[in-house]
Amino acid sequence: xxxxxxxxxxxxxxxxxxxxxxxxxxxxxxxxxxxxxxxxxxxxxxxxxxxxxxxxxxxxxxxxxxxxxxxxxxxxxxxxxxxxxxxxxxxxxxxxxxxxxxxxxxxxxxxxxxxxxxxxxxxxxxxxxxxxxxxxxxxxxxxxxxxxxxxxxxxxxxxxxxxxxxxxxxxxxxxxxxxxxxxxxxxxxxxxxxxxxxxxxxxxxxxxxxxxxxxxxxxxxxxxxxxxxxxxxxxxxxxxxxxxxxxxxxxxxxxxxxxxxxxxxxxxxxxxxxxxxxxxxxxxxxxxxxxxxxxxxxxxxxxxxxxxxxxxxxxxxxxxxxxxxxxxxxxxxxxxxxxxxxxxxxxxxxxxxxxxx
Numbered sequence: 001x002x003x004x005x006x007x008x009x010x011x012x013x014x015x016x017x018x019x020x021x022x023x024x025x026x027x028x029x030x031x032x033x034x035x036x037x038x039x040x041x042x043x044x045x046x047x048x049x050x051x052x053x054x055x056x057x058x059x060x061x062x063x064x065x066x067x068x069x070x071x072x073x074x075x076x077x078x079x080x081x082x083x084x085x086x087x088x089x090x091x092x093x094x095x096x097x098x099x100x101x102x103x104x105x106x107x108x109x110x111x112x113x114x115x116x117x118x119x120x121x122x123x124x125x126x127x128x129x130x131x132x133x134x135x136x137x138x139x140x141x142x143x144x145x146x147x148x149x150x151x152x153x154x155x156x157x158x159x160x161x162x163x164x165x166x167x168x169x170x171x172x173x174x175x176x177x178x179x180x181x182x183x184x185x186x187x188x189x190x191x192x193x194x195x196x197x198x199x200x201x202x203x204x205x206x207x208x209x210x211x212x213x214x215x216x217x218x219x220x221x222x223x224x225x226x227x228x229x230x231x232x233x234x235x236x237x238x239x240x241x242x243x244x245x246x247x248x249x250x251x252x253x254x255x256x257x258x259x260x261x262x263x264x265x266x267x268x269x270x271x272x273x274x275x276x277x278x279x280x281x282x283x284x285x286x287x288x289x290x291x292x293x294x295x296x297x298x299x300x301x302x303x304x305x306x307x308x309x310x311x312x313x314x315x316x317x318x319x320x321x322x323x324x325x326x327x328x329x330x331x332x333x334x335x336x337x338x339x340x341x342x343x344x345x346x347x348x349x350x351x352x353x354x355x356x357x
Contacts, residue, residue, distance in 0.1 A: 054217045058291040061213025068206035069129035075199025076121040077192045081307040082116050086299035120275040121192055135166035137241040144238020148269055172200045194232030214240045221280045227272045239267040
């Protein structure tokens with residue numbers, strides 16, 4: 001019997017990923033088609049102001065996710081200027097739309113090398129940011145399930161089984177031991193320094209803020225179509241965190257496309273009518289994709305602005321230095337300058353050097 005080659009295995013895996021994603025999207029399209037008569041009315045309820053506010057909340061959630069990743073990177077002893085860190089994170093996040101969870105990690109490590117970030121620190125920070133986001137999302141899902149519909153609990157009770165794993169990810173001593181053993185097994189160099197409770201705590205805090213931003217994003221859309229209730233915001237946070245976590249755990253589609261949109265209406269349950277929940281799920285995906293595209297553009301513009309400002313300051317410094325040399329040479333015999341040695345030109349780099357341990 002011949003064993004399957006790695007190339008053939010990858011091809012089969014890609015075909016399965018595409019097939020399952022198409023099946024989820026097909027189910028979502030079929031559900032919309034079944035209630036299409038009610039969809040235009042729901043779309044008419046959405047306002048421009050509501051869409052803008054929901055988009056801004058999604059961008060705020062993305063920025064908090066960036067700060068969680070940066071907290072972990074700083075805990076490894078890597079100090080990056082904000083513009084460089086934004087470029088690495090947000091541009092790297094575009095790779096999540098490629099099938100496979102590893103591509104954002106690889107792209108962020110590649111971008112980080114341009115700023116002197118050790119590859120192992122960059123890859124570990126990206127992986128840990130994913131795991132902490134997943135861990136906090138699962139904890140929020142477990143806490144919100146009693147608030148959601150009974151059918152949601154019946155379908156997704158299994159997410160409670162992942163809570164011990166989520167807690168493991170959030171405890172630095174155990175996490176350091178697991179990472180160290182994995183690095184030894186793969187014959188990799190150890191991390192620059194172990195994770196601390198302060199660093200992981202900061203990442204956890206920013207991850208919770210991430211879920212708050214995404215929950216507000218969903219809450220704004222639900223309010224815009226007429227949903228209400230005293231616990232609507234808590235339901236929105238729990239439902240979004242649950243749908244994102246389910247999409248991540250299924251790992252069959254890039255950026256959770258398909259499974260997340262199917263899970264979100266089921267988690268919302270009786271919070272809103274089914275047609276409205278389906279429309280909100282699709283509109284939410286479109287706004288999140290727009291935010292994922294806008295944030296890298298803003299990050300690149302910020303990095304470009306910083307480089308340009310640094311270049312202007314360096315040029316101004318050279319001109320000012322030349323002016324001083326000229327004024328000092330006036331009135332001396334032979335026009336000689338006051339300096340006794342050669343003039344050394346100091347060049348200002350576009351990005352500060354990265355501090356490494």
